[in-house]
Amino acid sequence: MAGKILIADDEKNMLWALKKALRKVGYDIITAENGLEAVNIFLEEGPDLVLLDLKMPKMNGIEVLRKIKKENPDTPVIMITAHGTAESAVEAMKIGALDYISKPFDIEELKVVIRKALKYKNLNDEVKYLKDKLKEKTGYIKYKSSKMEEVLDIVSRVALTNSTVLILGESGTGKELIADAIHDNSNRKDGPLIKINCAALPENLLESELFGYEKGAFTGATKSKPGKFEMAHNGTIFLDEIGEISPSMQVKLLRVIQEKEFERIGSTDTIKVDIRIIAATNRDLKKMVEEGKFREDLYYRLNVIPIYIPPLRERKEDIPILVNHFIEKYCKQMGKTKMSISPRALDKLKNYEWKGNVRELQNVIERCVILSTEDEIKEDMFPEEIRKTSATSLENFILPDEGISLEEVEKSLILQALKKTNYNQTKAAKMLGITRHTLLYRMDKYGIKKTN
Structure with missing residues (x-):
């Protein structure tokens, strides 16, 4: 796996040995003999990976690491030192170092660490590219929360696959928009996206809508009509409210998912289709399986990649x-x-x-x-x-019969506020309605660290 590597070490013999060994396996190597030079070269060259000694003149490795991470948080950095302690290793990892290796080390071991680090970077770059493309194409999804960011992160990862997706969430959370986003960012985006609400039709009409029918198949069938599965060929079909379909329809749907084939009503000719299936429900399908209301085999066929949309x-x-x-x-x-x-x-x-x-x-x-x-x-x-909504919803809180630890509740609320604000103490204090000094006192009281 080729890549440009910056090696920063004040030992000339070590620089020479690493440069020679890594160039042999195809890496483009640039070097720096002190911390300040390392920062300048990093800014000019933009390497794919940095091997960074902890103890260097002009600027130590920890300071160099901070500057690298401030400039480009995604660049993997591997710390190398003979002077390191467990504390320095932990500090480097907290700042953002991907790995840590101590002198003397085996060059083959280092090569393995480098390969893994570059593979990690390539995967991160690919995910970032997909997420950027996703944001371009999903401007209709409006959000700010980290929870929706996580949902769209999953969408970016699954969009280019053909795996079946099950979108879960309460009514009105935007399940159809997520289905649109998956299709719009998939390799099938130029094909059709066919949607059907399974709860909107009685069983006999749902079957004819999904599978189609031949002329004369039933009273009123004056001409042949293709079904939704057939119309979705080379594209995606979105089955909304999948939890509402009858047991007999569940059997028929299972075959389509497994074999990607079916027959129109009134025909013995088998039709094969190339489709991706996205289903959605506001029901608890797992509970329905336990109650015998939903087929277990169908549930597992649908639940290949579940995406849960949190309520507002x-x-x-x-x-x-x-x-x-x-x-x-x-x-x-x-x-x-x-x-x-x-x-x-x-x-x-x-x-x-x-x-x-x-x-x-x-x-x-x-x-x-x-x-x-x-x-x-x-x-x-x-x-x-x-x-009539009050400023807070605490009036709806019910004290459990067994009681509750007030200190644990307070600690939990402080941690939630810190996480929601990415450990910004001023914002967390404002969210809790207390001063920053009060927040710091209580964080110290409960042993809560000041950084994530």
Whole structure:
């Protein structure tokens, strides 16, 4: 695996030996004899990997590592030293070093470490490229939360495969948009994306819609008609509300997933198709399997790659960006000038539980844009259940009969705030409604480290 490697070490003999050994296996080698030179060469050359001695003149390895990670966090760095201790190794790994190797070392062992590091970098680069492409093509998915970032990370990884995907989540969370994103970023994007809501049709109509039928197959079949599976050939079929299909339909669907073949109603001719199947449900299919309401073999065929979309109440940081998106959308549709939303109104929306998720939020904003005679959305425009929302939802908290440790609750809330703010203490303190000094005192009290 070729690549450009920067070796930074103040020992000339070590530089010469490493340069010679690694060039023999095809690597492009550049060297630096002190920390300052290493930083300058890194900025000029942009190497794929850095071998970095811990103890060097002009700037030590830890400082060089900090500057490298600040400039390009994705560049893998392997620390090499004869002077290192366990503490320095831990510190380097915390800052972002990928690996750590001590002198004297076996050159073959180092080659293995380098190969793994470059493979890791190539995989990271590929995922980053796919995520960037995904963001270009999924501008219709509005989010800010890390939870939705994780969802789209999975989408970027599975889009280019042909694996069956099962999208899970409550009604209104955006399962169809995720299906669109998978198809739009797949190798099948130029083929059809055929959608069907399995809950919208009775069993006999669902079968004819999915498999098609021949002329005369039943009363009213005056001409042959291809089904959704046939129409999705060389593309993707999206089966929404898959948890609603009958046991007999489950058997027929299982065959299509396994064999990619079926017959139209009224025909004995087998039709083979090349399709990707994406299914979605708001039901707990695993529980339905345990209750005997859903076939276990079908469940495992569908659940190859599950993608769970969290409800809006678990990612409330997405609410402001969604609100602005819907305001802009409906103002444009209705020919109105751009509206805004008051801070108090936005707080009401952020504190509401959103049992209908994004779809419910969308409906609320559409109604406000339609009915508003002003250029600002205010809380009195909302439905009563939203207007009555209190600033926090703690009033709904029920103390368990067995009691609870108040200190554990406080520690848990502090950790949640730190994680949500990426360990920004000022933001975490603001989220908890306390001062930063109070937060630091309580972090010390509970033994919570100041960095992630």
